[in-house]
Amino acid sequence: MIVEDRKISGLKVKLLVLGVVVLSIFLIFTIYLFNLQIVENLFWESRAKKVSSRSEPLPAQRGSIWDRNLDMPLALNTDSFAINVVPAEISPSNPRDLAHSLSSVLSLQTEEILDKIPSNWTTSWNRIELKGGVSYEVVVKIAEASERYPGVHWSSKPYRWYNSVGSISHVLGYVGSITVEELQILYNEGYANTSSLGKTGIEKTYDTLLRGSDGQIFRTVDAKGRSLSAVEGTSLPTNGFDVVLTIDRHIQELAEKALGPRKGSLIVLKPSTGEILALVSYPSFDPNKFTDKGPVDFKNLSLNADSPFLNRAIQSNYSPASTFKIIMAAAILGEKVVNPNMEVNCRGRMVLGNRQFYCHKQSGHGSVNLRKALEQSCNIYFGTVGVKYIGIDTISRYAREFGLGSLTSIGLDGEVEGLVPDKGWKEERFHLPWTGGDTLNASVGQGFLSVTPLQMANVMAAIANNGTIYRPHLVKEIRKPGLGFAAGAIQEKIEPEVLRTIDLLDLQDYLFLQDALRGVVTRGTGYWAINTDSVAIAGKTGTGEIGYNDRWHDWFVAYGPYRSGNPEEQIVVVAMAEASEIAYDWWAPKATDIVFEGMFAKRTYEEVIAEWRRRKVWWSWDNKELPQPGIPYVVESVIEG
Structure with a gap:
């Protein structure tokens, strides 16, 4: 009896253990299903949606x-x-x-x-x-x-x-x-x-x-x-x-060929509106190489010594050289501390302190007044008047009034301001006092002064417009999406915007400057370089020493037609050629000459060159093709400062 009770008790224990095991398995399975269907449901549902949708x-x-x-x-x-x-x-x-x-x-x-x-x-x-x-x-x-x-x-x-x-x-x-x-x-x-x-x-x-x-x-x-x-x-x-640009691709092509394979820039601008008709910077690059079509070695291109990414018209600072004498003449007229007819005797050099400063014409210009000094680009006249009568504070004030030292707000990335120095700037930058030599350098567009070609285009626009500068811009219209090779309807038209008005001069002062700049071309330093007879232009030459390897920057800033009865037909052309190995190779005036002749005679670049050869223009005599860098054309008897 006792044995049977023990057997029954052992069986109950086994059944109990079995029940516990079965129950445990059931509970584990239930928990797993709960976790799978409830807890992880959001995860798997989200993943399923990502795969299926x-x-x-x-x-x-x-x-x-x-x-x-x-x-x-x-x-x-x-x-x-x-x-x-x-x-x-x-x-x-x-x-x-x-x-x-x-x-x-x-x-x-x-x-x-x-x-x-x-x-x-x-x-x-x-x-x-x-x-x-x-x-x-x-x-x-x-x-x-x-x-x-x-x-x-x-x-x-x-x-x-x-x-x-x-x-x-x-x-x-x-x-x-x-x-x-x-x-x-x-x-x-x-x-x-x-x-x-x-x-x-x-x-x-x-x-x-x-x-x-x-x-x-x-x-x-x-x-x-x-x-x-x-x-x-x-x-x-x-x-x-x-987007519709102000650029005219035909003028752009003309300007590009006129500048040629020479580091620099060339700008064609409408002074009456600020519209830019052409903006050339050389060397340039092919933007098709920067699309998704293929990989680009940006590092090699960015390290290229010729800086093809650099927009030299707005991103490079240069000494304005003698083109700055336009602003000096404006300061002389505006301040009225010097009679424009007062003469300074140029003997080719002047002494300031213990230093000698030279004019580009070593034999001297003789007695020159303001008009003749601007036409002949006399360093001695502007240096003397700048140091003795005007001073750096006034020079800087007029330079800033004409927009130097400020952005033009053209609407492109990377524009630089240039530099208009003064006493405070030099003290802060170098911890040195301003000197008379600094003023003399500034008076002839050298020294610390730096500008962009577009800023100088604005200076010429101010002269042509009697003191008004319109914001230079590149966009003419915004249009609705077009179809194929047809633009859509106009969405927005970009209206001219006055950037600044220079009221330091009166109308007679501007007329004086216009006449003197016309004289630069008809009897001054631009006489031999400008040959177009299709339009009367006024302009200023400039040759800036850049301080290494005896190299020079070559400028020409101009507008035309001179004294036009229709401001809408006037254009400003600024050409700047970098680092010539010879001071007076006239590259910038030649390029400007081609642009004016091409636009107003309605000729292509090739037609202009052919006409110049026919007329035996001096700089085209040996010009069988586009002039190449390093082959300058020099007239020894005519040298510009």
Whole structure:
């Protein structure tokens, strides 16, 4: 009996243990199901949605950029493809293997591709653009070997094309893929990692208007990104606005050829409105090399000794040399401390303290008044009057009134202010007092003084306009999106804007300056260099020593027609040629001469040169082709200061 009770008791224990085990298994399974269906539901539901639903960008067409004639776009869009990757779809491969496989196909370095793939790639389902501007042939290569490229997709994406731009690249700028750093700044403004962004020039300044807004296509896809259904929904893109420049591409081409292969710049500006008709900076670059179409060695280009990225018209500081004598003459007239008819005897040199200063004409100009001093560019006259009667405070004040030392607000990135020095500046900069020699240097446009070519264009505009300077600008109109090679309707017209009015001089003072600058061309230092008889021009030469290897900057600033009854037909031309090996090679006046003759005689560059040869103009005698740097044409008997 006792034995049977023990057997029954042992059986109960076993059944109890078995029950506990079964119950435990049931509880564990229940907890697992609860965790799977309840706790992790949001995670798996979110992941399933990422795999099954995807949005693809529908690129907006970037607006075109036109010249003022609207007969041909300077920047437009061309059809191409973009190669993208969804990082989470790369498995079972890994990013490095994929990048290595793609590098030769996309002509990219492996590391360039890896830099675009995030570290959390296994959970990143966002589409990332690896390269835009891809040809159809590249897409076919990837499609034919798709198993080698897991997670790789392609889509239609227009890329930017610049049409016959030549030297206008500094104005247009270029677009490129947005960088990680740029995206962090611009993400809240509607940019994405597939966006293109204006990097420089008009493309950058007007990027918001040009780019438009991308749309989206919504699709259901499987884990491999294959569409499981038709398009679920679409938000249409809004195409960008067109931008019409003030540039005339025919004048731009004329100016480009006139300056030739010489470091420097040439500007053609309408003084009555501030519109820039041509802006040449040499050397330039091809913006088509900076689109998504291919990789660019920015480092090598940026280190290029010729600085092709530099817009010399607004981003380079130069000594104005004798062109500054225009402002000196204005100060003499405006302050009325010196009678314009007072004469200074130029013997070719002057002594100040224990130093001698020289005029460019070593034999001297003899007795000269203000008019003759400006026409003949006499250093001794302006140095004497500047030191003895005007002083640096007044010189600086007039220079600033004419806009030197200030931005012109042209609307391009990287513009520099130049420098108008004074006593306080030198004390702060060098901890040294201002000297009479400093004033003398400033009086002839040398020393610490520095300007940009565009600032000097504004100075000439002020003379032509009797004291009014309009803000120089490059955009004429904003237009609604056009179709193909036709611009849309006008959205906004850019009106002329007065930048400053110089009221330190009266009308008679401006008329005096206009006459004297006309005299520079008819009987002064510009006489031998200016040959056009199609238009009467007024101007000023300038030759600035730059302090190394005995090299010189060559200036010519001019406007015409002189005393025009129709301000609308007047233009200002400023040419600046850098670092000539000979002080008086007349490159800048020659370039200016060609532009005036070409515009007012309605001739091409080639026709102007042919006419000059026919007339046996002295500097074209041996000019079989475009004059090359290092082959100057010098007239020994005529030297400008």
